[in-house]
Amino acid sequence: MSDTPSAATRAPAPGRAAFDRDEQRRRKREAVLRVAASAFNRRGFANTSMDDVASVLGVSKPTLYQYFKSKQELLYACHQVAMDNGEAGLALAAAHDGTGLEKLIIYLRRYMEGIFGDLGNCPVLTDVDSLVPEDRANVVARRKRISAATKELIALGVADGSIGPCDPKLASLFALGVVNWIPAWYRDSGPNTPEEIMESFAALLISGLAAPAAPKRQRAKAKPKA
Amino acid sequence: MSDTPSAATRAPAPGRAAFDRDEQRRRKREAVLRVAASAFNRRGFANTSMDDVASVLGVSKPTLYQYFKSKQELLYACHQVAMDNGEAGLALAAAHDGTGLEKLIIYLRRYMEGIFGDLGNCPVLTDVDSLVPEDRANVVARRKRISAATKELIALGVADGSIGPCDPKLASLFALGVVNWIPAWYRDSGPNTPEEIMESFAALLISGLAAPAAPKRQRAKAKPKA
DNA sequence: GGTCCTCCCTACCATTTAGTATTTATATTT
DNA sequence: AAATATAAATACTAAATGGTAGGGAGGACC
Secondary structure, eight states: OOSOSSHHHHOSSHHHHHHHHHHHHHHHHHHHHHHHHHHHHHHOSTTOOHHHHHHHHTSOHHHHTTTOSSHHHHHHHHHHHHHHHHHHHHHHHHHSOSOHHHHHHHHHHHHHHHHHSTTTSOOOTTGGGGSOHHHHHHHHHHHHHHHHHHHHHHHHHHHHTSBOSOOHHHHHHHHHHHHHTHHHHOOTTSSSOHHHHHHHHHHHHHHHHBOTTOSSOOOOOOOOOO | OOSOSSHHHHTTOHHHHHHHHHHHHHHHHHHHHHHHHHHHHHHOSTTOOHHHHHHHHTSOHHHHTTTOSSHHHHHHHHHHHHHHHHHHHHHHHHHSOSOHHHHHHHHHHHHHHHHHSTTTSOOOTTGGGGSOHHHHHHHHHHHHHHHHHHHHHHHHHHHHTSBOSOOHHHHHHHHHHHHHTHHHHOOTTSSSOHHHHHHHHHHHHHHHHBOTTOSSOOOOOOOOOO
16 A cells, blocks of 8 residues: 555556456347347347347356346347348449449448348337437437338439339339248258348349340349249 | 016017027127237237226226136137138138139238238237147148148149249248238338238239249339438 | 126236346456 | 456346136016
């Protein structure tokens, strides 16, 4: 106590220790999120208890509360990851210089990659109602922007002739439905790889949306079965 | 009061009174199911309490238990209605004499009609886990049959040339995803009528699946918006 | 009028589960 | 090595909610 242990002694590398700790903490937090997302996705948000999540991780429930202050925050984080994927796809599409249809497919591919990714295998976005009102408003608004951007992409395609005449609003709901429904049936142990699925779906979307007289009519080389 | 209005008037059809009672009971049961299905669909099964359902109907909770022995039975009934719609569509498709693609569209249209119908606006089929094990097995098995039939319809179309080469399994997941996702966004108060939606989606599915060189390449006469 | 029978409601119970208070172990710093 | 801060476990609280028991109101039939 003769000397207050503050400044001089902690100076050498006080930051690194803190950094390592923070890094570990960050990783643990992510592990919690990953497990929770997977469980929420498989069994539903309300059907998954915090004890369930904890037991999968081999820890006890209060531990989870060191990383997320509530179950709802966990759900909120899941929603954000999913929306991050959507926005990443939109950014990719914006960066690509091509037709509206091409942009749309680039976007949807990226979005699907997120869905298949460990973390992005995120909760069916249905459960907006379980969120805290403030978070809900946030999620709804952000999702609305993503939806609108999807619609705009399709409208662009219709305008430049790469997409056949259609109602962009309905066409976007069509495309997003296909993609959003994936978590409902996809299982890692299933017969198809994410790549096969993305390939097939992209091809189906392309042929579904492409303008009838489109110059290059792509179709995935499907494996004939019989 | 001199004459009890009972006997004479009731005598002619004593059975009718009983019938009316049963009929009333049946109607009440249906009302419960309708309200519950709507609530489950909107807010999720687990987020909807029996008190919620009861209060919408203006009755008390125990009353519900006169028509359904448990909340899970209510969910089971919802699943059955949805599957009834699917099977009705399959029957319609089987009765139609045409290409695989035509059959598929007939089936999916009927299925969508069910989804838009008051009652068929049924719970996202996701919540299989909330069912009693026995019911769950039943639902899973029946759904698997419907899924398989959908796949078969597509395989038929591929075989007869009305549908382009593709993996029938993935194509069926594609088509069912579009349709199953509808309850997630459709609202009666929305801008589009069920007919418009069905028309658009059918057109998108047709052009998405039809064989490239298909003789009659249909495209819905979309209303050009601008 | 008396007796069912049907229906529904007011409590109530029991279970599940989100979240917390308190204690114990672990690692880091001086 | 002592001290401190962090992390995690045990044991608990409180609220929500599925489901039930028992009673009361009203019509139907003798």
